[in-house]
Amino acid sequence: GHEMTFKRYHRYSDMLHYLEYLSIKYPELVEMITIGKSSLGQPLKVVKVSTGQRTKKGEIKPAVWIDGGTHAREWISPAVVMYTLKQLVENFKINRKIVEGADWYILPVSNPDGYEYSHSTDRFWRKTRSNHEIEDEKQSRTLSSFFWGETCRGVDMNRNWNFHWGEVGASDDPCQETYAGPRPFSEPETRAISDFIMDRKDRIKLYLTMHAYSQMWLIPWGYTNKKTGDYDDLMSMGRKAVDALNRVSGTQYQVGHSPSLLYPTSGGADDWAKGVAGIKYAYTVELRDDGTYGFLLPASQIVATGKETFAAIKAVARAIVCKN
Numbered sequence: 001g002h003e004m005t006f007k008r009y010h011r012y013s014d015m016l017h018y019l020e021y022l023s024i025k026y027p028e029l030v031e032m033i034t035i036g037k038s039s040l041g042q043p044l045k046v047v048k049v050s051t052g053q054r055t056k057k058g059e060i061k062p063a064v065w066i067d068g069g070t071h072a073r074e075w076i077s078p079a080v081v082m083y084t085l086k087q088l089v090e091n092f093k094i095n096r097k098i099v100e101g102a103d104w105y106i107l108p109v110s111n112p113d114g115y116e117y118s119h120s121t122d123r124f125w126r127k128t129r130s131n132h133e134i135e136d137e138k139q140s141r142t143l144s145s146f147f148w149g150e151t152c153r154g155v156d157m158n159r160n161w162n163f164h165w166g167e168v169g170a171s172d173d174p175c176q177e178t179y180a181g182p183r184p185f186s187e188p189e190t191r192a193i194s195d196f197i198m199d200r201k202d203r204i205k206l207y208l209t210m211h212a213y214s215q216m217w218l219i220p221w222g223y224t225n226k227k228t229g230d231y232d233d234l235m236s237m238g239r240k241a242v243d244a245l246n247r248v249s250g251t252q253y254q255v256g257h258s259p260s261l262l263y264p265t266s267g268g269a270d271d272w273a274k275g276v277a278g279i280k281y282a283y284t285v286e287l288r289d290d291g292t293y294g295f296l297l298p299a300s301q302i303v304a305t306g307k308e309t310f311a312a313i314k315a316v317a318r319a320i321v322c323k324n
């Protein structure tokens with residue numbers, strides 16, 4: 001049936017079926033938008049959850065963006081985004097305030113090619129599955145593939161955005177995990193997402209991109225140690241999120257920016273959302289766990305991770321979009 005039990009990690013086609021089911025069962029609330037295609041031709045589907053673009057007073061509502069599945073092997077990310085979607089739609093009554101207060105744009109899997117590859121072939125795959133050596137350098141590929149067989153595929157989507165692209169913490173070697181791509185937005189996935197967000201950038205007040213793992217609520221910038229002008233606002237909103245998260249079952253999160261908590265990287269989605277799209281509250285969320293299981297987080301933790309993360313999302317959404 002069309003059930004997401006969250007007892008296991010689902011394949012992309014199962015998730016699409018569930019999205020379709022939601023849009024048929026709740027046509028007043030749920031709309032499916034295909035924003036583009038992956039390198040291998042899979043559809044990129046955004047779910048819009050909305051009770052109408054305008055408030056009762058006739059004002060245009062703010063919007064929230066949430067995506068998951070940028071990095072293929074971080075399976076908890078799409079699962080948590082699907083869980084969030086389920087709460088917004090199927091528990092509408094409980095979550096009425098935040099659902100009515102904003103238009104929600106939700107992309108559960110940003111990188112379906114990589115996600116499927118991590119299920120079928122290589123559990124630790126991170127990047128997309130594009131092949132730029134074929135596209136960009138036909139002759140050298142022919143020669144090197146003659147000697148070496150397969151070329152190195154895939155781009156790290158979180159190094160591929162056109163904001164300080166390729167400056168730090170990114171590789172220009174197609175065989176590395178953090179390959180930034182031959183140029184910014186070389187990937188149809190990052191391009192489609194950026195076009196979609198740019199068309200709605202003035203309405204989107206909160207941007208969340210879900211990753212794993214290490215239990216961190218990361219603020220921009222990722223590319224530099226310099227603080228954003230509104231650093232204090234981002235930090236206090238981040239603390240609000242992790243406090244709400246912590247209250248659910250005690251999971252501890254850190255709040256801060258990537259260069260101090262992890263490492264600096266450039267061409268990231270969060271930096272782009274803030275630096276180019278101008279979305280004030282742009283965060284990268286590193287979900288469970290602390291490294292005990294890492295990317296191999298057991299499916300038995302999906303529900304608990306979903307619950308606590310949704311509490312954080314709810315707290316932040318309430319503060320940002322329901323303040324009037």
Ligand code: 0X9
Pocket residue numbers: 071074158211212213218221222223258262263264265266268269270271284286
């Ligand atoms: O390195 C990344 O892309 C993210 N960590 S992950 O383990 N999920 O790969 C962190 C990105 C933080 N944001 C920026 N540095 N802009």
Ligand code: ZN
Pocket residue numbers: 070071074211212
């Ligand atoms: Zn990641």
